[in-house]
Amino acid sequence: MSKRLIDLQHITKSFDGQMVLDDLNLYIRENEFLTLLGPSGCGKTTTLRIIGGFETPDEGTVIFDGKDITKLAPNERQLNTVFQKYALFPHMSIAENIAFGLKIRKKSKAYIEDKIKYALKLVNLDGFEKRSINSLSGGQQQRIAIARAIVNEPKVLLLDEPLGALDLKLRQDMQYELIRLKNELGITFVYVTHDQEEALTMSDTIVVMNQGYIQQVGTPQDIYNEPINAFVADFIGESNIINGTMIEDRLVKILDVKFPCVDEGFGTNTPVDVVIRPEDVVLVSPEQGMLEGDVTSLIFKGVHWEIEVLANGYEWLVQTTQMHPVGSHVGILVDPFNIQIMNKPESNDEKAVESDA
Amino acid sequence: MVRKSAERIYLFLIFLFLYLPIVVLIVLSFNNSKSKVHWGGFTLNWYKRLFSSSSIMEAFYTTIFITLASALIATLLGTLAALGIDAMKKRGQAVMLGATNIPLLNADIVTGISMMLLFVRFTRLGMNTVLIAHITFNIPYVILNVLPKLKQSSRTTYEAALDLGATPLYAFSKIIWPQILPGVLSGFLMSMTMSLDDFSVTYFTKGTGINTLSTMIYTEMRKGIRPEMYALSTILFLIALILLLFLNYGKTAHKEPHH
Numbered sequence: 001m002s003k004r005l006i007d008l009q010h011i012t013k014s015f016d017g018q019m020v021l022d023d024l025n026l027y028i029r030e031n032e033f034l035t036l037l038g039p040s041g042c043g044k045t046t047t048l049r050i051i052g053g054f055e056t057p058d059e060g061t062v063i064f065d066g067k068d069i070t071k072l073a074p075n076e077r078q079l080n081t082v083f084q085k086y087a088l089f090p091h092m093s094i095a096e097n098i099a100f101g102l103k104i105r106k107k108s109k110a111y112i113e114d115k116i117k118y119a120l121k122l123v124n125l126d127g128f129e130k131r132s133i134n135s136l137s138g139g140q141q142q143r144i145a146i147a148r149a150i151v152n153e154p155k156v157l158l159l160d161e162p163l164g165a166l167d168l169k170l171r172q173d174m175q176y177e178l179i180r181l182k183n184e185l186g187i188t189f190v191y192v193t194h195d196q197e198e199a200l201t202m203s204d205t206i207v208v209m210n211q212g213y214i215q216q217v218g219t220p221q222d223i224y225n226e227p228i229n230a231f232v233a234d235f236i237g238e239s240n241i242i243n244g245t246m247i248e249d250r251l252v253k254i255l256d257v258k259f260p261c262v263d264e265g266f267g268t269n270t271p272v273d274v275v276i277r278p279e280d281v282v283l284v285s286p287e288q289g290m291l292e293g294d295v296t297s298l299i300f301k302g303v304h305w306e307i308e309v310l311a312n313g314y315e316w317l318v319q320t321t322q323m324h325p326v327g328s329h330v331g332i333l334v335d336p337f338n339i340q341i342m343n344k345p346e347s348n349d350e351k352a353v354e355s356d357a
Numbered sequence: 358m359v360r361k362s363a364e365r366i367y368l369f370l371i372f373l374f375l376y377l378p379i380v381v382l383i384v385l386s387f388n389n390s391k392s393k394v395h396w397g398g399f400t401l402n403w404y405k406r407l408f409s410s411s412s413i414m415e416a417f418y419t420t421i422f423i424t425l426a427s428a429l430i431a432t433l434l435g436t437l438a439a440l441g442i443d444a445m446k447k448r449g450q451a452v453m454l455g456a457t458n459i460p461l462l463n464a465d466i467v468t469g470i471s472m473m474l475l476f477v478r479f480t481r482l483g484m485n486t487v488l489i490a491h492i493t494f495n496i497p498y499v500i501l502n503v504l505p506k507l508k509q510s511s512r513t514t515y516e517a518a519l520d521l522g523a524t525p526l527y528a529f530s531k532i533i534w535p536q537i538l539p540g541v542l543s544g545f546l547m548s549m550t551m552s553l554d555d556f557s558v559t560y561f562t563k564g565t566g567i568n569t570l571s572t573m574i575y576t577e578m579r580k581g582i583r584p585e586m587y588a589l590s591t592i593l594f595l596i597a598l599i600l601l602l603f604l605n606y607g608k609t610a611h612k613e614p615h616h
Contacts, residue, residue: 052520081517090514091535100523104522148521
């Protein structure tokens with residue numbers, strides 16, 4: 001495992017008496033693609049701005065490469081930021097924009113010219129040196145913003161929802177570009193987004209945040225397959241979150257039916273939340289199912305059908321490649337391995353978002 | 358057809374009423390007769406007399422000085438004020454903008470009298486008091502010109518400069534300043550126009566010793582109408598017109614995206 005490059009210790013921050021971050025602890029490893037993921041107002045951007053030096057935490061310490069940089073000004077930190085709205089300098093050409101940081105570091109003219117060429121090539125905009133910012137599309141502007149940041153060879157690149165203003169297709173292309181860039185540059189990326197798909201696609205590590213608290217830290221697979229609470233399960237993709245009772249190890253009762261599962265250590269007769277992903281619900285003939293229900297809605301989504309099944313008083317969300325017409329009577333089957341047990345939320349920030357039923 | 362010619366006539370009438378008085382004034386300034394109705398042939402006589410009158414030339418120099426000095430100082434103070442207001446929170450901004458707008462809407466004569474009352478309490482009226490008064494009423498115009506430019510140049514460009522290693526001062530001079538410069542310039546030109554135009558405030562704050570062109574014209578006119586004053590008014594109008602052209606040129610030049 002590579003070493004810890006950034007260490008946030010006991011960070012607390014509030015604005016106008018409103019607590020934004022409460023005793024946040026997080027470390028970021030060298031060469032990691034780490035994503036801070038959460039809904040707006042969860043504190044992810046504030047965390048990034050604290051790392052960048054644009055906000056000073058009320059309490060806590062920021063360690064960078066072994067040194068305390070909590071009070072260091074942004075211009076003295078060895079990291080660069082790609083801002084949400086690009087923040088390019090409109091009165092400068094593209095080359096001047098990219099050269100800005102290098103000129104401050106008093107690099108030679110030849111060095112700067114080489115770097116501009118290299119950076120433009122890296123972001124697939126060769127030959128754009130003389131163009132003005134106004135003549136670029138949103139996607140191109142974002143690439144220039146990335147080029148302007150990386151020519152300074154920062155140890156860490158901070159990205160604040162850099163794809164937020166782009167349309168869907170461009171956003172997907174840029175995701176692959178960012179992964180490629182990260183691999184070519186071999187530097188640490190700290191990425192902020194509210195888009196779970198973006199986070200799953202690009203990250204080595206995802207940090208899910210809500211209401212100023214870190215909910216879960218893990219690989220995309222961990223976060224998706226084993227969400228730690230209802231908030232994470234609900235925020236990362238669609239899911240069925242059902243009240244259940246853990247009867248004993250490896251046996252859970254959901255909607256009055258006992259399901260074998262693989263989780264242990266929740267005690268006996270403990271109320272729990274049960275997460276089952278829509279693609280893990282298998283529809284079979286009624287007599288084969290563990291419970292029976294009726295199809296209430298059917299929507300074609302391209303790669304799969306999205307079906308709602310009313311069974312034992314719960315609307316199950318199901319994604320399957322097999323069509324079941326509305327009104328048909330079906331059985332529901334779930335593999336024990338696909339049942340994820342979670343403790344009941346202990347505080348508001350751990351609950352699923354209410355409007356997403 | 359009828360509609361189109363009606364539109365043209367209407368437009369012509371509007372411009373006629375707007376500009377005819379000024380045209381009459383300009384024509385009369387070249388009239389070789391003291392009459393207001395008879396054309397006595399073309400002459401530059403009134404302009405010659407104007408420039409040979411020491412009191413008028415003194416008023417001219419005073420006007421130039423007041424206009425330039427007040428516009429310069431107001432631009433400096435107004436720009437700093439705009440920077441301060443921009444850094445405030447929303448509530449503070451609203452309060453400050455309200456406070457700067459009130460003098461803008463206040464009747465000039467009220468501003469003039471109240472400043473005079475304030476000044477006589479502390480000092481003698483003269484060049485200094487006129488200058489201070491002009492700076493005061495010019496500052497809001499500068500703020501109103503600079504603030505929108507600051508809002509356009511999003512704060513993130515400043516943060517981006519810091520992020521790339523710039524000190525706050527360097528970031529300001531390389532990033533913020535070039536972006537607000539058009540606003541600063543138009544604030545400066547507008548201040549000059551306002552200062553040049555002003556009569557009421559100057560009249561109440563100048564005391565007895567000095568005159569600007571506008572107060573000069575007023576005092577002279579009270580003695581009886583002399584055609585030199587037509588010439589002087591024409592010159593004043595032309596200066597204002599030139600400033601206005603600069604102002605408009607600056608605005609359109611900035612709006613066009615450069616490729």
